[in-house]
Amino acid sequence: MHIVAVAVVAIFLPLVMFWLLNSEVDQLHREAMRAQAEVLGERIVAQPDGLLTFSLPDSLRGLYSEAYGRYLYDIRDADGRLLFSSRRKTGAAAQAPPLSETISGAGVTRIIDGKIVRIRVAEDLAHRDVIIDDIISNFFRRVGWITIPILLILLAADIIIFRRAIAPLWKASEEASNIGPARTDIRLPTEQIPREIIPLVTAVNQALDRLEDGFRVQRQFTADAAHQLRTPLAILRTRIETLGDGAARQALHADIGAMSRIVAQLLEIAELDTLVLDPGETADLRAVCAEVVGAIAPFALAQHKDIALKGAEAPVLVHGNSEMLQRAIVNLAENAIKFTAKDTSVDVEVSEDGAVRVRDCGPGIADAERELIFQRFWRADRQRSDGAGLGLSIVRAVADDHAATVAVENLPGGGAEFTLRFRLAEGMQAAGPAAG
Numbered sequence: 222m223h224i225v226a227v228a229v230v231a232i233f234l235p236l237v238m239f240w241l242l243n244s245e246v247d248q249l250h251r252e253a254m255r256a257q258a259e260v261l262g263e264r265i266v267a268q269p270d271g272l273l274t275f276s277l278p279d280s281l282r283g284l285y286s287e288a289y290g291r292y293l294y295d296i297r298d299a300d301g302r303l304l305f306s307s308r309r310k311t312g313a314a315a316q317a318p319p320l321s322e323t324i325s326g327a328g329v330t331r332i333i334d335g336k337i338v339r340i341r342v343a344e345d346l347a348h349r350d351v352i353i354d355d356i357i358s359n360f361f362r363r364v365g366w367i368t369i370p371i372l373l374i375l376l377a378a379d380i381i382i383f384r385r386a387i388a389p390l391w392k393a394s395e396e397a398s399n400i401g402p403a404r405t406d407i408r409l410p411t412e413q414i415p416r417e418i419i420p421l422v423t424a425v426n427q428a429l430d431r432l433e434d435g436f437r438v439q440r441q442f443t444a445d446a447a448h449q450l451r452t453p454l455a456i457l458r459t460r461i462e463t464l465g466d467g468a469a470r471q472a473l474h475a476d477i478g479a480m481s482r483i484v485a486q487l488l489e490i491a492e493l494d495t496l497v498l499d500p501g502e503t504a505d506l507r508a509v510c511a512e513v514v515g516a517i518a519p520f521a522l523a524q525h526k527d528i529a530l531k532g533a534e535a536p537v538l539v540h541g542n543s544e545m546l547q548r549a550i551v552n553l554a555e556n557a558i559k560f561t562a563k564d565t566s567v568d569v570e571v572s573e574d575g576a577v578r579v580r581d582c583g584p585g586i587a588d589a590e591r592e593l594i595f596q597r598f599w600r601a602d603r604q605r606s607d608g609a610g611l612g613l614s615i616v617r618a619v620a621d622d623h624a625a626t627v628a629v630e631n632l633p634g635g636g637a638e639f640t641l642r643f644r645l646a647e648g649m650q651a652a653g654p655a656a657g
Contacts, residue, residue, distance in 0.1 A: 224376060231372040257281070258342040262292055267334030275305045281637035292344055293326075299337040303354035389413040405433040475546065503603045503646045504543035505536045507571050513550045515567055519557070525563045528554065532571035532578075543621045546643075549619035550577060552612035553639050557581035561636065564629065576642040585631040595627070616641070 233438035235374040265275050275287060275296060283293050296305040327342030392407045402405045408426045412418055461473045514530045521528045540547075550569070557567040572580045586594065595617040616639075620627040625643045632638055 223379060227375050227379065228372060231368045231375070233367055251327045254344065255291075257328055258294075258329040258340045260297070261341050261342065262329055262331045262338070265296065265331070265333050265340075267336070269336070271339070273304060273333060273336065285497060289491050292342065294343070295341045297339050297341075299339075304338070304602050328395050348623060349556045375631065389415070389614050390418065397425075398534045400429065405429065407451050420634055421574060478487060500540075502540065502542055503538045504541045504546050506539050506546065506577060507535070507537045507645065509543055509546045509573050510550055510569050510577060513547055513554055515549065520555070521567065522559065526561055527566040528556055528558065528569065529566055530569050530571070531572050535573075537571055537573060537644040541625075541643055541648055545619050545622065549616045549641065550579070553577075553579040553641070556640070557583070557637075560584065574642075576640055578638055578640050580632060580636060580638045582636040583639045585635065586629050591629055594629070 260278070260281070262274075264278060265273055267273055285287060285294060287308070292307070294301060294305075295308050297303050326341060326342040330337060330339050330541050332338070389410070389412070393414065396407055396409055408429060409422050411422055411426075414422055455594055456638060461477065511530055514528055554567060554569060557579050558581075561567055561581035562583065564580035567582075568578075568580045570580070572578070595613050617627055618626075620641060623643055625641060628640045628642075630638055630640075
């Protein structure tokens with residue numbers, strides 16, 4: 222809209238200048254005609270017998286000649302009778318036609334020997350001064366084109382000014398793009414922000430303060446609830462040991478184990494919500510996966526299933542916190558063991574590009590459920606009591622905190638493959654192409 226306004230002004234300005242030029246030419250013309258009328262008035266002389274005589278100066282004789290036909294004059298008395306004229310001889314002056322519509326000029330009134338005399342001097346507009354006509358007719362061709370470079374200069378200046386004015390807003394928008402559940406401490410900068418925008422930025426920052434307070438209360442509640450549940454669960458586990466019925470005791474132990482698992486996952490979620498990663502922190506993805514496979518192998522064997530570590534033999538350094546990576550991979554492995562068939566194996570494969578793939582031999586994931594499985598407390602089978610639907614949500618949270626990606630796809634031979642892809646550390650990125 223501003224560019225359109227500048228363009229309109231650039232077009233309108235020459236039109237105004239053209240109008241002013243015409244007005245100035247008309248004003249100069251009227252003043253020149255009035256000056257000529259004054260000169261003619263000085264040439265009117267009263268004779269002793271009372272008659273008025275008029276003699277045209279030699280300097281103006283050619284100018285008012287009928288051959289030239291450009292300038293005209295009329296000299297009339299108070300009653301409008303024509304006394305002298307450049308268009309008729311004096312004797313026939315009374316029949317002189319009036320000045321036509323193409324005539325423009327000026328007039329003066331003088332009193333000579335007690336008689337009122339009106340002198341009119343005019344110019345035939347059909348024969349205006351050639352120089353003046355050329356100036357007016359060539360105005361746009363000679364002057365109007367100046368508006369084009371002026372317009373371009375104004376547009377370039379506008380672009381520079383707008384870019385400088387908007388630069389702080391771009392910076393604020395980049396800061397805003399980093400705000401998320403894991404980074405609620407970020408606030409929009411107010412330095413160099415246009416003062417018209419500062420109230421909006423301030424209101425947004427105040428809204429972020431309120432949101433951060435709400436997140437803090439929610440996280441604290443989750444952590445406190447999980448901690449408070451641990452103690453009664455421990456007491457309940459101790460009292461179950463005193464029961465005599467072995468089958469009942471075993472079933473209650475299974476229930477207590479499931480509840481303890483949910484409490485532990487709630488604590489993990491609370492910790493992830495408050496986690497702030499060090500940008501320079503790195504972890505050995507191969508070592509983390511090896512530790513996970515070693516720790517979870519007894520759990521797999523107890524269910525007549527196997528788990529194997531495959532892929533890279535050398536360390537794979539990625540950006541991230543090793544403890545958080547371990548929790549994500551543990552949840553992926555446990556989820557795979559839960560759904561894989563008996564007497565089959567779960568494979569944990571580490572790639573040199575910073576990816577971890579966990580493959581199982583289970584039923585796979587329906588296309589409609591590939592995003593739902595990462596939501597908290599979502600379960601495909603609500604009748605099952607061996608989980609609360611928190612494991613994969615923890616995996617997604619760890620991936621988000623590490624700027625990583627998590628994806629799932631079904632294998633051609635059956636089963637599902639979950640892929641976690643992390644950013645390689647700088648040293649690994651430099652060594653990758655050389656090794657290839």
